Amino acid sequence: MxxxxxxxxxxxxxxxxxxxxxxxxxxxxxxxxxxxxxxxxxxxxxxxxxxxxxxxxxxxxxxxxxxxxxxxxxxxxxxxLLVRRKRAAQRIAAGATTLYDEFLMSKMDNNTIRYKNIAEMPSSLFWKFNVETNETVADCNRSYVVLPDRLPNDSEPIIEAIQYSAGLDETAFRPNSLADKSIGWQYFSTNTGPLRLYSGRECPKNVTEYKRAADPRLLSWYNSVASGPKDVVIIIDCSFSMNDENFSVAKSVAATVIEALTSRDYFNVICARKGDRTTRNSGDAVSEVSGCNNASLVPATTANKAGIVETVNRLQATGNSDLRSGFQAAFDLLKPSRRTQCQSIIIFVSNGKHSSETEGQSSETAVRNLVDSQNKLIKPKARIFSFLIGADSNWALHESLSCSSGGAVVSLTTTDDLINQMQPYFVYLSQRTVEWAGLWTPPERKPWNRRVAITYAVAAVSKMTMRTLGFAAVDVTLTEIxxxxxxxxxxxxxxxxxxxxxxxxxxxxxxxxxxxxxxxxxxxxxxxxxxxxxxxxxxxxxxxxxxxxxxxxxxxxxxxxxxxxxxxxxxxxxxxxxxxxxxxxxxxxxxxxxxxxxxxxxxxxxxxxxxxxxxGEDHCPVMRDDALIQIPCGGL
Structure with a gap:
């Protein structure tokens, strides 16, 4: 035959x-x-x-x-091969959606077990690491949960994400492995931080190195499917008032935002200040664009990201505050056509201090007026996410700027656990697009097996709340191809x-x-x-x-x-x-x-x-209605 x-x-x-x-x-x-x-x-x-x-x-x-x-x-x-891996990721996303909605209904009926912290959770939900050997015995029929460093141990959303996603072993991971014997790593990353991994044919492995895997919310595959193409301008207050630990925090915020950018994005950084020789160490300080092209946004290539982060790290805090010129420069960068024109985001990092009370009051009014007038000229309108540093930050100004633009304002005091302190921004990114069909993301070295792979990633969206729960993904290594x-x-x-x-x-x-x-x-x-x-x-x-x-x-x-x-x-x-x-x-x-x-x-x-x-860069995905994003302006 x-x-x-x-x-x-x-x-x-x-x-x-x-x-x-x-x-x-x-x-x-x-x-x-x-x-x-x-x-x-x-x-x-x-x-x-x-x-x-x-x-x-x-x-x-x-x-x-x-x-x-x-x-x-x-x-x-x-x-x-590509179709099989795509279907596997879609099965994981569908499974996560069903599991979450069932969990939510049980929670509403008070039929769920509530845990005070992750340590209380049984191994059936959270495959724990051996604290003595700092490793776990590889179990080829179970998934592992990787928690990024400094993730809150008692956070209810994080605990619940671990609870409902445990069912993926039965509903998606194992069926996928049975249907495709060649499949390797499968994973589901919740937008609260936990990452559930299933090793498939890669098992058995010593998983010590996976315990401290990078936060998935900073990885390229996650952000490629989470937020879609975007234009991001970061404004750092470089005035002398920031010349302490606050400036280190500001630089870390900028570096974190830049790290999460993908090859689909455009960005640049502005150092906002003005020179005044009567001010200590001011020199001839002026607001300046830190990127290699000071007239436009630049593609978020690996080289551009590394170069601008290096430039940011060399910045020094001198001169007086000049937030108005900083915002003007930001809007000037967002006006040219050389950008994605899908989303406009301004990240504003400052302590909100001014050189004098009188100058501060007039400056605040000028900044508000400028932002209101310039934002009307930007399509799409820029959302402003303000990160305030220090206990005595000027909250009123930043809250006004952020709330009026649909962004959020967050108070920061330290560089510890920045991802979770900046959660409103990352939650916004994860909820923004409704391109739920998924996509193939560029090659990336995976932290759990050190192999370079393309990844098919797709969102899991609750049918009850219509909110994005996280992203399912399956790899195809370049070696396989x-x-x-x-x-x-x-x-x-x-x-x-x-x-x-x-x-x-x-x-x-x-x-x-x-x-x-x-x-x-x-x-x-x-x-x-x-x-x-x-x-x-x-x-x-x-x-x-x-x-x-x-x-x-x-x-x-x-x-x-x-x-x-x-x-x-x-x-x-x-x-x-x-x-x-x-x-x-x-x-x-x-x-x-x-x-x-x-x-x-x-x-x-x-x-x-x-x-x-x-x-032939990416088209703009369909954006979710603002009412469904529901990010409180004052943070989460």
């Missing part, structure tokens, strides 16, 4: 152009019974139904059919994978120890130099970004690009060439890497002036 299926598919391929896939059953049968195929043959690039294929050698009818078969198999199996595609490699050459914006996910010249570059470097940076023909590769790139399949030959280089889509989000290519596979040691590769890391003198300008909109 298998032979007849193979014969039928071969006949189909020989008469139909490379434009459609065989049926699901046919593909599975072919994959298991391909004539004469052996894993070593595939790994060594041998032809299953003919002699060894050389780059652009004589293509017989048999080898041409073999190439088509391999491309179809690679397309089908990679797409199938490479191994899958290499099974179908038939000739000397190499493989690469891009997303539909042309950003490189996998390429031989992309260092595996630099995950921040994966998903941020356009494929043209690697391939145009290799082909020496920008117009030729530009046509290949555009076809791949459109999700087309086919092949294109560059005769001058004796190389052919075979390309096909992988699900709706990615495309891959087999590059058949007689020359050696490009590697990270080549001069052109090193140059690309240095430029992307900002080590060349002109890269700062290049990164600052790059515009993701030119490469």
């Amino acid at each position: 298998h032979i007849s299926v193979i014969t039928a598919v071969q006949a189909f391929i020989s008469t139909v152009a490379y434009c459609s896939l065989p049926t699901l059953a046919e593909l599975h049968n072919i994959d298991r019974t391909a004539t004469g195929s052996r894993p070593n043959d595939i790994a060594n690039g041998k032809i299953v139904r003919g002699a060894r294929q050389t780059a652009l050698g004589t293509f017989t009818n048999e080898t041409h059919k073999d190439t088509q078969w391999r491309m179809q198999m690679a397309e089908f199996n990679l797409s199938d 490479e191994e899958l595609l290499n099974r179908y490699k038939w000739a000397p050459g190499y493989i690469f994978v891009i997303d539909r914006k042309g950003k490189t996910i996998i390429h031989p010249q992309l260092p595996k120890n630099m995950p921040a570059l994966q998903g941020s470097v356009n494929i043209k940076a690697f391939e145009q130099n290799g082909t020496g023909d920008p117009e030729f590769f530009g046509a290949v790139e555009q076809a791949m970004r459109r999700g087309e399949k086919g092949y294109k030959t560059l005769l001058t280089k004796n190389m052919t690009y075979y390309y096909a889509p992988a699900s709706e989000e990615y495309s891959f290519a087999f590059v058949v060439t007689p020359s050696h596979t490009p590697d990270q040691s080549s001069g052109s590769a090193n140059k690309v890497m240095r430029k992307q890391l900002g080590e060349l003198s002109n890269v700062g300008e290049e990164l600052c002036n790059s515009d993701p909109h030119d490469e």
Whole structure:
């Protein structure tokens, strides 16, 4: 029966152009019974139904059919892998929604067990770490809960999140593992901090390193799906009145906000003050933009984020307060079109002090008037989140600015547990979008297994409250993708994978120890130099970004690009060439890497002036109605 299926598919391929896939059953049968195929043959690039294929050698009818078969198999199996992981994440989100709503109904009927703190919770809900050995025995059939450092032990929302999410083992994690034996880490991150992990095929593991995993609310995958693209301006009060521990807190707030930004965002930082030589240590202080481009927002690339955080850390508190000029600079940055135009956010960090009572009163009025008038010119209107530092902060001014804009005001006294002190801001981000279908997030090194993976993340939204509970996610490691595609490699050459914006996910010249570059470097940076023909590769790139399949030959280089889509989000290519596979040691590769890391003198300008909109950046997701967000202006 298998032979007849193979014969039928071969006949189909020989008469139909490379434009459609065989049926699901046919593909599975072919994959298991391909004539004469052996894993070593595939790994060594041998032809299953003919002699060894050389780059652009004589293509017989048999080898041409073999190439088509391999491309179809690679397309089908990679797409199938992505779809399976997407469905697994959706099952986790649906399970979390049902579990929470059932828990909420039981709570309303007083049928739930209430715990005073996390320590009281049984291991059936919270798999505890051994305090003596600082580790836990790996249980492949159970999930672990990772709590970020300094998370409140007696917080009711945190305790309840651990309670209801424990049911995910039965409703989602184990069923997913049974349905897909290759699945690795599955996880559900609540918007209150706890992260529930299920190891799947990665088990058993010593989970000591997971105990202190980074707060998920700061990770790229979480924020990519939580808030959607946004424009963020951070205003730091750099006046001399901040010249104490308050300034360290202000810098930490800025760094925390920047860390949570994703590649979909734009941002910049303003140091607000004015010079007055009669004021101690003021010098010629003026309000200034800290980013590499002081005329606009900059993309939140890894290099830009690191560079601006470094600049912020070097700031010194001098001069007098000048919040008015700081806000004016913020609105000026939000007016140009070079931004996402999806959400406008201003983070304002100050102690609210002024050099004199008279100047303070007039300054407050000027700031309010400026914010009211300028915000009418911004689309969408900017929300202001004010973080006040010190016990004697000017609460009235900041409350007025924040409440009128739909933001929140929070009092800070220390850098300890900043994430939870800043909770109104992070809750706002998690509740803002209603793009509940989920999305694939850029490659990121996962703290629980140190592997680089793309992640499908989707929101879990309560049907009773319509509030976002958290985000379910499942990984596909880049190693999995490479191994899958290499099974179908038939000739000397190499493989690469891009997303539909042309950003490189996998390429031989992309260092595996630099995950921040994966998903941020356009494929043209690697391939145009290799082909020496920008117009030729530009046509290949555009076809791949459109999700087309086919092949294109560059005769001058004796190389052919075979390309096909992988699900709706990615495309891959087999590059058949007689020359050696490009590697990270080549001069052109090193140059690309240095430029992307900002080590060349002109890269700062290049990164600052790059515009993701030119490469088909994300559309704005549907935003949730303000009435459903329900963030008290005075904090949570």
